[in-house]
Amino acid sequence: MNSHLRPFIAMATLAVALSSTNADAGLVVTGTTGFGEAGNPAVPNPTMQVTAGDSGVDFSAVVLWDFRLDWDETALTFDPNASTISFGSYSDSLANFVSYMYGYGFGTVYDENLATTVGDGYFVFGWDGFFGTPGTVDLGSALNFSGAFSILPGTPTGDYAIRFDPNGPTSVLASDFGFGDYGAATPPMQVTVTAPAAIPEPGSLGLLLGGLGAFLGLAALRRKTTD
Numbered sequence: 572m573n574s575h576l577r578p579f580i581a582m583a584t585l586a587v588a589l590s591s592t593n594a595d596a597g598l599v600v601t602g603t604t605g606f607g608e609a610g611n612p613a614v615p616n617p618t619m620q621v622t623a624g625d626s627g628v629d630f631s632a633v634v635l636w637d638f639r640l641d642w643d644e645t646a647l648t649f650d651p652n653a654s655t656i657s658f659g660s661y662s663d664s665l666a667n668f669v670s671y672m673y674g675y676g677f678g679t680v681y682d683e684n685l686a687t688t689v690g691d692g693y694f695v696f697g698w699d700g701f702f703g704t705p706g707t708v709d710l711g712s713a714l715n716f717s718g719a720f721s722i723l724p725g726t727p728t729g730d731y732a733i734r735f736d737p738n739g740p741t742s743v744l745a746s747d748f749g750f751g752d753y754g755a756a757t758p759p760m761q762v763t764v765t766a767p768a769a770i771p772e773p774g775s776l777g778l779l780l781g782g783l784g785a786f787l788g789l790a791a792l793r794r795k796t797t798d
Contacts, residue, residue, distance in 0.1 A: 597626035598743075598751040602759025608767050610724035616654070617733060617760035621714040621753050628749040630710040634700040635744035639736030639754070640718070644692030646726040647733075647762055651694065653719035659711030665694075672698050672708075693736055707746055720762050728766050732758035 599622045607614035623630050642649065654665040663671065700706045718733060735741040741754030 597624045598622065598628065598753045598756075599624035600753050600756040600759050602761075604730075604760070605720065605762045606765055607722050607762065608765055609722050609726040609728075612721045614720055614722055614762055616717040616719055617762060618718070619716045619759045622712065623751065626749070626751045628743060628751040629745040629747055630712070630714075630743070632707040632746040633710055633743050634707055634746050635742075636696075636698045636700075636708065637740045637742055638694075638696040638716075639739055639741045640694045641734045641736040642692055642720070643731050646723055646731045646764070647720045648723060649694065650719040650721070655715075655717045657715045658713070659709045665716075669696065672696075695736060695739065710743070718760060722762065722764055726764050728764045731762045731764065733760040733762070734758045 600619065602619040603617050605614045605617040640649075651665040651669075655662065656665050656668045657663075661668075661671070698708070700708060720733070735754040735756065735758070740752065742750065742752040744750050
């Protein structure tokens with residue numbers, strides 16, 4: 572398929588899906604929060620799960636799939652190699668997942684069927700199975716994602732949402748034209764930047780050690796008097 576025609580075919584397919592009786596936006600999206608301090612490269616990964624819910628979308632026969640994330644690049648950095656994605660019987664890093672989908676049923680027809688971009692503050696993945704063999708991907712009962720984010724030094728404390736990219740679809744389309752858009756969901760993932768633990772000042776530490784010494788000395792004196 573000519574890569575220039577893909578957007579037009581995708582738009583026509585989406586229009587058919589939205590006008591069909593199976594079209595619904597009832598996908599269920601849940602997520603978690605990762606907590607860490609500014610400059611911490613090992614924030615516990617925020618996670619996200621997408622299930623079909625009552626949407627009627629057949630997760631076992633997906634033919635169009637877009638997955639787009641957006642975050643505050645002044646606060647967070649993203650590592651696709653340490654991020655993971657799992658669905659059905661598949662589980663691997665996000666980077667290996669892209670390579671997997673690159674050859675899934677399409678040989679070397681990469682530019683025409685799979686598009687992925689990682690940049691400052693966004694990740695975009697798009698897959699088109701209409702013109703490939705077998706042409707569908709089985710997401711199983713749920714799509715699970717775990718994002719590896721690091722907090723940049725100097726980032727103020729607070730909550731930093733990891734949103735779905737508003738500049739394009741974040742959706743799945745099944746072979747029976749069942750359509751689910753999870754891009755409008757409340758941001759399911761976030762990173763919360765916490766304040767560093769308070770460290771006692773040298774003067775306070777000295778008073779603490781002095782008080783402990785006095786207590787131990789008094790206890791020893793009482794034992795000696797008792798004897």
